[in-house]
Amino acid sequence: MNAGNKATVTPLRPKRPCPECGKPSARDTYPFCSTRCKNVDLNRWLSGAYVIPARDDEDETDGDAPNKD
Numbered sequence: 001m002n003a004g005n006k007a008t009v010t011p012l013r014p015k016r017p018c019p020e021c022g023k024p025s026a027r028d029t030y031p032f033c034s035t036r037c038k039n040v041d042l043n044r045w046l047s048g049a050y051v052i053p054a055r056d057d058e059d060e061t062d063g064d065a066p067n068k069d
């Protein structure tokens with residue numbers, strides 16, 4: 001017997017824009033739109049983890065910059 005004939009409603013997931021470029025995300029690279037954006041984000045994250053914010057009270061010393069042309 002067919003008990004409970006429920007209509008299976010699949011809720012539409014709101015499409016999330018790619019956090020990198022704002023394009024609609026792809027399923028494969030969710031929540032990014034492409035592998036590229038995914039890598040960009042990953043790289044930024046990785047580099048950000050390694051970058052130590054240098055806080056030296058150094059003014060921009062522009063003057064003796066070797067100018068090769």
Ligand SMILES: [Zn+2]
Pocket residue numbers: 018019020021022023032033034037
């Ligand atoms: Zn993107």
